[in-house]
Amino acid sequence: MSISLNKDVCTGCKLCLSSCPYGAIVITDGKAEITEACTLCGACVASCPVSAIVLEVIPKEQVDTSQYSGVWVVAEVHDEHLAGVSLELLGEGRKLADTLQVPLSLVLLGEQVEGLALVAGEFGADRVFLVQHPVLAQYRTAPFTDVISGLINREKPEIVLFGATPMGRDLASRIAARIGAGLTADCTGLEIDPGERLLLQTRPAFGGNVMATIVCRHARPQMATVRPKVMSKAEPQPGHEPEVIPVSVDLDERRVATKILEILREDSGSQVNLQEADIIVSGGRGLGKAENFKYIEELAAALGGAVGASRATVDAGWIPAYHQVGQTGKTVHPKLYVACGISGAVQHLAGMSSSDCIVAINKDPHAPIFDVAHFGIVGDLFEVIPALVKEIQRANGGD
Amino acid sequence: MDFAFTEEQQDIFAAVDELCEEFFAPRAEEVDEAGAWPQENADMMAQSDLMGVPVPEEYGGMGMGFLEWAIIGEKLSSACTTSGAIFGAHMLCVYPLMFFATEEQKQKYLIPLAKGEHVGAFGLTEPNAGSDAGNVQTRAELKGDEYILNGSKVFITNAGEAQTYVVIGNVAPETGTRGLTAFIVEKGFPGFEFGKNEKKMAYGSLPNRELIFNDCRVPVENVLYKPRGGFRVAMQTLDVGRIGMAIGAVGLAANALQKAVAYSQARVQFDRPICEFQMVQKMLADMTVDLEAGRWLTYNAAWRKDQGLNFEKEAAMAKLYTSEMCGRVTDHAVQIHGGYGYTREYGVERLFREAKLFEIVEGTSEIQRLVIANKLLKEIRKK
Amino acid sequence: MNIIVCIKQVPDTTEVRIDPSTGTLVREGVPSIINPFDENAIEAALQLVEAHGGCVTILTMGPPQAEQALRDALAMGADRAVLICDRAFAGSDTLATSYTLAQAIRSLGDFDLILCGKQAFDGDTAQVGPGLAEQLGLPQVTYAINIEVDGKKVRVKRLLDDRFEVVETRLPALLTVVKQINDPRHAGLRGVMKARKAEIPVLTAGDIEADITRCGLNGSPTNVVRVFSPQRHGQGEKLEGEPDEVARQLFEKLHTAQIV
Known part of the structure; x- marks a missing residue:
């Protein structure tokens, strides 16, 4: 619970200064000093070339971690199907389970969802905990938390994975607080430390500028929400049938405080579901004015993609906020991201830099967007975009 | 002599900076091109308590000085010249009411103006x-x-x-x-x-x-x-009005300098950003000195007003100097931008056109010189 | 109605730049701000109190300098602000943070609603809001884009990935809000002056009767073991030439890579 700096070892090299996200390190008399502003985030520890900074962790009451075994995935059901992220988690969970040599289980809650258990099997699940009840027909925090927390306490899995979706984040946070588990948000990498059988959870922080690896050494289970579209689904194995374990629950609608009154899909603003789009064409301040989004729309239409936008354009009122990509907007991972007239502020890069292929069109050759682009075009987007649209149409016509 | 702002002033200016950066500056171009009264900007000035800065609190103002008013006006003008002009012209109505109005007139007219419910x-x-x-x-x-x-x-x-x-x-x-x-x-x-x-x-x-x-x-x-009694009302109003024009010119010039610096760092010719060329540096240096000189002339006039000292000559000096300075600084800014400066793309040509206003309104430069010489000779005669 | 808004002071990452030569963050001179989503929560609280009457209390856990974030919130129009500050809280993960906030809220007395931003700009976890709701045993509604209070009930429109969901729950409750819910107001000069003079009480672990084994690093099951810069793939390929020419080049590359 404290951080210490060995002044005899410190060389005053200042590397730690720039590593500190909170400006909590100062140099006095040629030595680093940690101030009150320190949050014990530990970012400086790794930066010190002479290991002068040590984060001292006082050992906690040890949970008997050996009692916990197995990898779980909590399913998310969309329109009577397993959500893409659930299948991705099964793919990733399979690898973790194989490394640990434990079974992989899916926790499936809903009403009349038993058919999905078989799908889960094909995608790698060994077992499915099947909980069916009318109260669980749609996701709601309280009953899902109650059911899953209870199951965890009874079955004691060592790892529980959720999608880093609105549902997964809502639910996992609540369960973790209920059972006192460690939870890591929005992971993009999972690995097993073979020595300690620990789950190494890697996630971006500071809008993707820093990656942090987090472990949960003492508490169990180790829980994580995992970013959609980062992990890969397993090849389906037709006929791989899971062991289905029905779980009966005693739920009463009258005891659930929260009621869903209505679900609106048509105008949810996401005719563009940016996070699902394989191709995104985004416009930035370089467009100059709202009307010029038509260039972006044309290119998006030609590519069969969705329209994204930078924060500056949304703030200027050129386009509704649900198009916004970036830290205060959506985080996206399309196959192709075309950034037009976007300079590439850090907060924008945070939302798109993990796209498979990034194309940048900008007239400023020094725009930071070019640092992350796979293909960069220094030029006038009002000339390049129409030329590109023509090229695509010509190719499509030729097909 | 103390050229530092108090912590309170710093907090106030920081809030205005944020407002300018997040609200006024991003829409400045659009406001100018709309060719219509920017009601949203007027509303924001009212909501943010900017319309009655030097008006006593009992009349709906902030009870601050003309120095604070001047610096807030400079920031507004730097972010959006049109808003700065509205702010300045509003004071030409507020000021005579502050100093000449009866209690009844203040209750009826000054309070809504200071609160920004009315524009003057x-x-x-x-x-x-x-x-x-x-x-x-x-x-x-x-x-x-x-x-x-x-x-x-x-x-x-x-x-x-x-x-x-x-x-x-x-x-x-x-x-x-x-x-x-x-x-x-x-x-x-x-x-x-x-x-x-x-x-x-x-x-x-x-x-x-x-x-x-x-x-x-x-x-x-x-x-x-x-x-x-109208001549006295008019002349005293114009004295404060000159500070108002000077802050407008200083704000506009500050914006032009900032744009010129940014462009000169970004624009590469002969494999170097043009700010590394001495002839560009000379312009930047001259602009900086010119701007700073005008700024302090203006702050001095406003400060003297707040101290109850004679400020009429100083206000005329500030108006004269800053309006001409603004012309020079925007001229350099366009020059540094080269061909792009002449296009509408970078907004400096607009600043260049806007700058000319200051040499004309609320007393031409020629009138300012008359005022300054007049006051100067009077002072000498007194001695 | 009495509303508590939990906020976090974060570095302004929009001001953070990447040093192109080293690929690391340039954090020098980066100012601290109220987490942007929390500003939306403050605005939502102010609007609810304007409509229904009541009091908005801002709460933050952080180092002494987090007081500035509280003053900024007061300048927007909040009625009072409380800082939770103790060395014992340093190193808190989301679980320890929610426990500490819950203890502080218990010490503050009655409330009808707790509002939080959907997540913090620096950590991006979105875990503290629900965690806090759990600690206090409240119903939670996350991702609120519209809030209507009606007596002892609240009706919330939620913004989810591909749909809106309208839910109703009982008060007191905890809601987290999205950016789209409103446009946070700017502080006026009057607010700044008021905030300057406000007394901001500081609560320590003792004041909120916190069990310090549940606070800070002690109470945090997760630990950061490694921090590193993400791999950037460096300079990509620059395409040059006339617009038609670069368009053709680009299309061919994308086509070859089977992206289009």
């Missing part, structure tokens, strides 16, 4: 009374308990949008300046109308209209100060 304007200039401000021909005749105004004012900033006008009329044109009388005129008074918005070299969204008085009836209780 000031009407002095006439087709034949520009620099020769004493030659006001708008006639005011007392009939019963009303004055009947006939005549017109030109180029009046905020006209048509403002609810409250301080208008200088003449109860005895044959006596020249001695007949001048200030009136508080409300938009909507019978016989009070507006001409069309002038088409100008710049400031397309800033209203500058004719005020037309056609048997306009103004109750006697709306005489500001006293009958035949």
Whole structure:
């Protein structure tokens, strides 16, 4: 619970200064000093070339971690199907389970969802905990938390994975607080430390500028929400049938405080579901004015993609906020991201830099967007975009 | 001598900086191109308590000084020149009410102006009374308990949008300046109308209209100060108005310098950013010195006003220097931008056009020199 | 109604730049701000109190300098602000943070609603809001884009990935809000002056009767073991030439890579 700096070892090299996200390190008399502003985030520890900074962790009451075994995935059901992220988690969970040599289980809650258990099997699940009840027909925090927390306490899995979706984040946070588990948000990498059988959870922080690896050494289970579209689904194995374990629950609608009154899909603003789009064409301040989004729309239409936008354009009122990509907007991972007239502020890069292929069109050759682009075009987007649209149409016509 | 701001001033200026950066600056281009009164900007100035900075708190203001008012105006003008101009012109109505209005007039007119619920304007200039401000021909005749105004004012900033006008009329044109009388005129008074918005070299969204008085009836209780006291009201208003123009010029020039610096760092020629070339550096250095000199002349005038010292000469000096400085700085800014500076893309050509205003309105540079020489000679004679 | 808004002071990452030569963050001179989503929560609280009457209390856990974030919130119009500050809280993960906030809220007395931003700008976890709701045993509704209070009930429109969901729950409750819910107001000069003079009480672990084994690093099951810069793939390929030419080049590359 404290951080210490060995002044005899410190060389005053200042590397730690720039590593500190909170400006909590100062140099006095040629030595680093940690101030009150320190949050014990530990970012400086790794930066010190002479290991002068040590984060001292006082050992906690040890949970008997050996009692916990197995990898779980909590399913998310969309329109009577397993959500893409659930299948991705099964793919990733399979690898973790194989490394640990434990079974992989899916926790499936809903009403009349038993058919999905078989799908889960094909995608790698060994077992499915099947909980069916009318109260669980749609996701709601309280009953899902109650059911899953209870199951965890009874079955004691060592790892529980959720999608880093609105549902997964809502639910996992609540369960973790209920059972006192460690939870890591929005992971993009999972690995097993073979020595300690620990789950190494890697996630971006500071809008993707820093990656942090987090472990949960003492508490169990180790829980994580995992970013959609980062992990890969397993090849389906037709006929791989899971062991289905029905779980009966005693739920009463009258005891659930929260009621869903209505679900609106048509105008949810996401005719563009940016996070699902394989191709995104985004416009930035370089467009100059709202009307010029038509260039972006044309290119998006030609590519069969969705329209994204930078924060500056949304703030200027050129386009509704649900198009916004970036830290205060959506985080996206399309196959192709075309950034037009976007300079590439850090907060924008945070939302798109993990796209498979990034194309940048900008007239400023020094725009930071070019640092992350796979293909960069220094030029006038009002000339390049129409030329590109023509090229695509010509190719499509030729097909 | 202490050139540092207090912590309170720093906090206030930081809040205004944030407001300018997040609200006024991003929409400045759009505001200018719209060619229409920027109501959202006026609303934001009101909500943010900017419309009555030097007005005492009991009259709805912030109870601060003219120095704070000046610096806030500079920041606004730097972010959005049109908003800065509205802010400046508003004070030409607020100021005479602060100093000459009766308690009843303050309750009725000053409070809503200071709170920003109303916008103010000031009407002095006439087709034949520009620099020769004493030659006001708008006639005011007392009939019963009303004055009947006939005549017109030109180029009046905020006209048509403002609810409250301080208008200088003449109860005895044959006596020249001695007949001048200030009136508080409300938009909507019978016989009070507006001409069309002038088409100008710049400031397309800033209203500058004719005020037309056609048997306009103004109750006697709306005489500001006293009958035949209008020359004093007008001159004192213009003294503060000059500080208002100076802050506008300083803000605009600061914006031009900032744009020039950014461009000179980004623009690469001969494999180097052009800011590394000495001839560009000379321009940047001259602009910086020029701007800073004008800024401190202006702060000094505002500070003297707050200290209760004579500030009329200093205000005229600030207005004279900053308006000409603004022309030089924007000229350099366009030059540094080269061809792109001449296009509309980088916005510096707009600043260049806007800058010219300051040398003309509220006393041309020639009039400022007259005022300065006048005050100077008077001071010497006194000694 | 009495509303508590939990906020976090974060570095302004929009001001953070990447040093192109080293690929690391340039954090020098980066100012601290109220987490942007929390500003939306403050605005939502102010609007609810304007409509229904009541009091907005701002709460933050952080180092002494987090007081500035509280003053900024007061300048927007909040009625009072409380800082939770103790060395014992340093190193808190989301679980320990929610426990500490819950203890502080218990010590503050009655409330009708707790509002939080959907997540913090620096950590991006979105875990503290629900965690806090759990600690206090309240119903939670996350991702609120519209809030209507009606007596002892609240009706919330939620913004989810591909739909809106309208839910109703009982008060007191905890809601987290999205950016789209409103446009946070700017502080006016009057607010700044008021905030300057406000007394901001500081609560320590003792004041909120916190069990310090559940606070800070002690109470945090997760630990950061490694921090590193993400791999950037460096300079990509620059395409040059006339617009038609670069368009053709680009299309061919994308086509070859089977992206289009």
